Amino acid sequence: MPSKKILVIGGGPSGLEVARGIADLGYQAILVEKRDRLGGTPDEAQYAALTPDLRNAEEAIREMIEPVENNPNVEIMLNTLVTGSEGSAGNFRVKALQLGKPVEINAGAVVVCTGFQHFDPGRETQKYGYYEHDDVITLVDCEKLLKAHNFVRPSNGEKPKRVCFIQCVGSRDRQIGNEYCSKVCCGVASKEAIEIRQQAPDCKVYIFYIDMRMYGYWENEIYWPAQEKYKVNYIKGIATEIVKKGDKLLVKGEDTTLRRPMEVEMDMVILSVGMEPSSGTRDMAKIFGLKQNKYGFIETTGGALETVSTEVPGVFAVGACTGPADLEDTVSAAGRAVMKSIAFLRKRELVETI
Amino acid sequence: MALDLSYNKYADVTLDEKERLFDEVKADLRYHHALYGCYECGICVAACPSARFYDFSPRVIAQAAAREDADLIYTLMNDSVWDCSQCFSCDRCPRHNSPGMLITIMREVAVNNGLQTARKALEGYGRIIYKIMSTGTQVSPDMLQPNAFPDWGGHVHEISENLDIWRRALPPETLHTTETGWAVDDKTIIELYLIWHMTGVMNMIEEIDSGLHMILVDVMEEKLEEAGYDLSF
Numbered sequence: 001m002p003s004k005k006i007l008v009i010g011g012g013p014s015g016l017e018v019a020r021g022i023a024d025l026g027y028q029a030i031l032v033e034k035r036d037r038l039g040g041t042p043d044e045a046q047y048a049a050l051t052p053d054l055r056n057a058e059e060a061i062r063e064m065i066e067p068v069e070n071n072p073n074v075e076i077m078l079n080t081l082v083t084g085s086e087g088s089a090g091n092f093r094v095k096a097l098q099l100g101k102p103v104e105i106n107a108g109a110v111v112v113c114t115g116f117q118h119f120d121p122g123r124e125t126q127k128y129g130y131y132e133h134d135d136v137i138t139l140v141d142c143e144k145l146l147k148a149h150n151f152v153r154p155s156n157g158e159k160p161k162r163v164c165f166i167q168c169v170g171s172r173d174r175q176i177g178n179e180y181c182s183k184v185c186c187g188v189a190s191k192e193a194i195e196i197r198q199q200a201p202d203c204k205v206y207i208f209y210i211d212m213r214m215y216g217y218w219e220n221e222i223y224w225p226a227q228e229k230y231k232v233n234y235i236k237g238i239a240t241e242i243v244k245k246g247d248k249l250l251v252k253g254e255d256t257t258l259r260r261p262m263e264v265e266m267d268m269v270i271l272s273v274g275m276e277p278s279s280g281t282r283d284m285a286k287i288f289g290l291k292q293n294k295y296g297f298i299e300t301t302g303g304a305l306e307t308v309s310t311e312v313p314g315v316f317a318v319g320a321c322t323g324p325a326d327l328e329d330t331v332s333a334a335g336r337a338v339m340k341s342i343a344f345l346r347k348r349e350l351v352e353t354i
Numbered sequence: 355m356a357l358d359l360s361y362n363k364y365a366d367v368t369l370d371e372k373e374r375l376f377d378e379v380k381a382d383l384r385y386h387h388a389l390y391g392c393y394e395c396g397i398c399v400a401a402c403p404s405a406r407f408y409d410f411s412p413r414v415i416a417q418a419a420a421r422e423d424a425d426l427i428y429t430l431m432n433d434s435v436w437d438c439s440q441c442f443s444c445d446r447c448p449r450h451n452s453p454g455m456l457i458t459i460m461r462e463v464a465v466n467n468g469l470q471t472a473r474k475a476l477e478g479y480g481r482i483i484y485k486i487m488s489t490g491t492q493v494s495p496d497m498l499q500p501n502a503f504p505d506w507g508g509h510v511h512e513i514s515e516n517l518d519i520w521r522r523a524l525p526p527e528t529l530h531t532t533e534t535g536w537a538v539d540d541k542t543i544i545e546l547y548l549i550w551h552m553t554g555v556m557n558m559i560e561e562i563d564s565g566l567h568m569i570l571v572d573v574m575e576e577k578l579e580e581a582g583y584d585l586s587f
Contacts, residue, residue, distance in 0.1 A: 212393070224449075227391030233421045236394060257394045258359050258414065258426075 007107035012040015014319030015113035021338030023073035048147035089314030114280035116320035119170025119273040160267035164206035171274035182274030183324040197230040281321040372428040388455035398444035410437035412453030436475035
């Protein structure tokens with residue numbers, strides 16, 4: 001008996017938006033999440049504020065969770081890890097472990113929303129020493145400090161006077177194997193720079209970059225205000241090495257547009273780590289036989305014009321599991337996946353009726 | 355000459371002093387209309403005539419200001435701002451910066467603070483400053499005579515040879531000569547002198563060239579006193 005339910009895998013922004021859309025259209029969604037709560041990476045990593053509007057992240061994600069909680073059209077399965085799948089379009093029999101106990105979920109279509117993971121700076125080929133120096137942190141660590149309104153040096157708890165961001169850590173790098181741009185880090189770093197200047201006005205903030213990629217309204221909503229209102233200092237040139245000098249960090253690089261070598265002392269360095277496919281994304285690709293690109297992201301079929309369909313009928317993918325994506329991309333793609341997955345079920349239904 | 359932008363080039367000047375001068379630049383009312391932010395696109399350099407001839411970059415001026423780099427601003431205030439021709443072609447900046455205006459302000463701060471480099475840069479202009487400030491006028495077409503300004507170079511001789519033909523071919527807006535052009539109404543002169551005094555120009559001149567200042571005071575004193583103004587205000 002074909003199922004008209006749609007399985008949504010992953011309870012982050014894309015999964016939440018897909019589940020909500022399916023429910024709004026009167027269809028049934030089963031939302032599975034391996035963690036014990038919804039909210040995905042923004043919740044797990046404790047983001048302080050969203051890019052570009054600096055909206056409180058917790059509040060915004062809560063607003064995404066509310067419509068799917070206690071929704072008669074959404075069945076939420078927490079602590080549930082998808083481990084296998086049998087059957088095919090219209091009749092998937094998906095195996096999962098819920099709190100360690102095997103369960104089977106029947107669904108007519110599947111939407112994979114398993115997102116990304118932050119690049120592990122231990123893998124970078126420059127010498128930034130993330131695991132060596134306490135005061136070298138990542139964008140993600142910085143979110144936590146900002147959220148707690150406790151932007152201090154991890155090494156000694158003091159307020160920093162000079163901090164810098166280093167962009168493109170783990171992105172745009174053939175040595176590492178990630179040639180792509182992670183799309184959001186320029187905006188996120190600039191947003192965090194603004195928050196640092198708000199929370200610690202005496203702290204000078206530098207951003208060392210290759211290209212600033214602040215497309216659309218991110219230009220006037222984050223980049224320009226960061227420069228003009230918050231006096232964040234953008235320097236084109238990437239650091240090659242960080243060494244300890246007394247209780248400071250010495251950052252070595254080139255100030256390219258001023259044509260001069262650069263060796264500057266910093267109290268803290270924030271590595272703008274990019275996106276890689278999450279382990280969940282890699283696992284779901286294998287389980288559902290989805291084609292992955294060379295970076296491990298799930299490939300959709302139609303380039304710019306088809307952002308959610310995969311080569312496997314009845315299986316769709318949304319957001320950062322298909323490649324670097326911001327929240328706007330994710331939420332827009334989620335709407336498209338709702339439309340595509342329901343259309344897919346309805347077409348099958350029509351064929352079966354005839 | 356290549357512009358040396360190395361860190362702390364003027365090591366004998368303290369960072370506090372450099373910051374004091376930069377604060378003076380930033381305190382100028384025009385500053386916030388001259389600088390927003392710089393993404394280093396280079397359109398100002400592309401449009402800049404001085405950049406064709408000198409190692410001069412309006413971009414670097416805007417960058418240094420946007421970065422609030424007091425050390426670099428000090429270097430530029432000494433080594434770069436006098437290479438600008440103040441044509442304001444750089445005003446086409448997509449961020450609405452005006453590197454030329456930043457330079458105007460930086461020059462004024464340099465002069466007001468008696469920077470040695472400012473004195474040196476303005477050394478050759480004493481006679482022009484004297485002429486403009488005492489008469490309100492400077493060049494009229496018939497001044498292009500071989501002997502008038504030897505420091506203008508050999509081509510003045512060529513031009514002056516057929517000056518009448520040049521003038522018919524390229525008519526200037528007026529046909530002023532030194533005789534008519536330098537004849538300035540007394541009322542205008544008095545107003546000019548008052549402007550020089552009241553806007554602080556006389557103080558600037560005093561800061562960079564005390565000899566010139568003395569001569570100008572002599573010239574102005576008499577006329578201003580005749581008109582009933584007391585020079586000591």
